Amino acid sequence: AQVRRAPEAVALVHENERLSYGELNARANRLAHHLIALGVRPDQPVAICVERSPAMVVGLLAILKAG
Template sequence: QVRRAPEAVALVHEGGELGYGELNARANRLAHHLIALGVRPDQPVGICVERSAAMVVGLLAILKAGGAYVPLDGAYPGARLQQI
């Protein structure tokens, strides 16, 4: 879809829109950053963010980097989140 219609709306959240091209570009940038930080195939990567465009970008980036996302609940105490 990115190649066929990069300007087409891929994501709508709280009145904002993100096209397939922009969503892909953001996810790619973050995926490269994650790889540089050492994320390897099948490695669990925690993500703790509220539902948003950033969450979708983060999930796609983790998958593009080869990792496996682990959703974390922001309501957990900080110590628990660090432990996980």
């Protein structure tokens, strides 16, 4: 809902990097589609191993979107 209301609003800040809700959603969608293409299905465990960063948030959202 926030992506639709304010896609340019800042959703995430980490050090000097800022992501808007629109960009965060777009990155998560791209990764989710890639995960699905690799065979990820609903309720299937997916591991994530990254340092605390915007990539971690994108990854977690993508995993949720993939299934």
